[in-house]
Amino acid sequence: MGDKVTIYDIAREAEVSVSTVSRILTGSAPVNPETKQKVDAVLQKYNFRPNRAARNLSYQRSTMIGVILPDITNPFFSTLFAEMQRHAIAKDYSLLLFNAMNSLALESEGLAYLARHQVDGLIFMGGRVNEVEPSPAYQMEIAEISARVPTIIVNGEMPGVDAVIVSTSEQSGIAQVVDYLSGLGHTRIGFLGGSSHITVTRNRQQSFCAAMSRLALPVEEQWLITDGFSIESGEKTLEMLLRLEKLPTAIIAINDLVALGILKAARRHHIDIPRQLSLVGFDDIYLASVSTPELTSVSHNYEYFGRTIVETIISRIKGGDTPSSILLDMQLVIRDSCQPPESR
Template identity: 40%
Template sequence: MKTITVYDIAKEANVSVATVSRVLNDTAPVKHSTREKVNAVIKKYQFQPNALARSLISKATGMIGMILPDITNPFFPEVFKGAENEARANGYTIFLCNSGGDYRRESDYLSVLKEKRVDGILFLGGRINLSRCSPEMVNEVVELSQQIPMILINGSLPKSGLHRVMADEAAGAEMAVQHLIELGHQEIAFIGGVDYMTPTIHKVKAFKKKMLENRLRIREEWILHQDFSVKSGKELMTRLLQGHERPSAVFCVNDFNAVGAVKAAIEHGLTIPGEMSIVGYDDTPLSTTLIPELTTVTQQTYELGRQSVQLLHQMIHGEKIKKITALQPQLVVRQSTAPYRKR
């Protein structure tokens, strides 16, 4: 089966390829009758111009790449959705690249995206969430970003000066802790996350700051880390509950950890929020499916994706954009937190 080209259309419509192209792209005036004739042939053969050939010459592919650590973490599908809608509205299609947070996989994808000549790249997770990131890993990204418009979402690279769109995690974390303090809690623990990754670091810092501001005691043994999974949240909470003293409230690095914490607490016979208040982070769909529904901090996840693509689109068109765009998080109070009650 032969692939049909503009030449075939041109021949059948008795015009030149230039005219076909003009009809296709509306780039120069074409007589009405001619246009009709050409369109008829195009329709007859269901002709669609080859985007590869077109891109080769126009230098634009209408493709963007999105690298993220784990699409099964419900935070990311929401970001993707925002990105995807904005992308489609502007004529882009998205390569979704699941890196597993593995920097080799990231490099692999970076290279693939480059050779596929995507118009832009959205980078989430992995190396951009590491508190220290090797110079090679930084360089690789910086160099690519000089060739292809790129935006870092919810992350950064030391001294790279790359464009970023992010939720203000410190502010969000402060809100969460403030909320607990206002409820009268004094013995508050922090759970979760990988200790050398920035989401954890920012939140721990904000946590300590708030505690200090309110002259509350910070117990280092109540700041526990592991990773970002449900399992991890459960294990850390269990460890917390095994101590001979226990906090009356826990702030978790994300919803996954919070869900695990809730499960551990319930298995331990505690009622939530009666005997233990728990706050999550991200406002993923999990937080409303949980019983009790989770008090958490929303990051405007959808907006994060949408605005990133919007900005990327501007970059692609050579417009200057702000280096940093910060979205304000917001506390969402649900059922997993309640005023402190003496036991």
């Protein structure tokens, strides 16, 4: 066993569940004496002391729910958080937000910050729970805390963490877009934006390829360009695309910010959207409905999404039965950024 022993190591050697070790450490519920004796022996063997943040989070109730997200300036996160807060207040709970500013190190500070405020539950949105290969240290940090405090992961995943995963069906959303563009007559479709180390990019790209394959449409690898999630990333990915000899007639952007960047760069190159190039975003943020042209996008239904997250975490806090995962529908919102391709 390595230098840093975790609650998962203790559970594995004692041949019990992580929740059993957690109950023994916190005294939160009775445990069979023989089981307790076996676990105590392993704890003493390694002189195990739980992570301070995890230990603090298990002590008392506060009617506060901690939320850690990577970037509050991203409209997806701020819109969803606003809906979550509205529903939490209606249930007499408060949300305590920590904005990690796209820093995994700051996420760890956020966990300690929320521990000091004795939150009753934790909601992770983005950040390390979206890493394709999360750091084992970060993974164990969340695993130890989730063993003690009700936890939800939004649109992400992390192996070994005791959390409910609440997600929107990105596979269905992407499939709706591909079906729509195909129905307009597009067969040359590109997918721009995202980062290869983030699961949302992998999931949406895989969904795109599956939808294209289902319709027997070719996937051009050169039209799958990743360079981030921002407006600037959208500008850059279109510039990269325009260097190619063969171009798509339609583009699906990883999110609406990237789509807005593509719109900006297209104007610079005098490319008419949608006459010369159809464009679809993802997330249906407010800006999608006020851009020129108004952007076709895929909606998460933020009100229902936020309500489901809050109702699920409160149910877990109160000891209710909750599923291990919840998958919510998405809906294509058709506006003005797509039309049938020009004859070429």
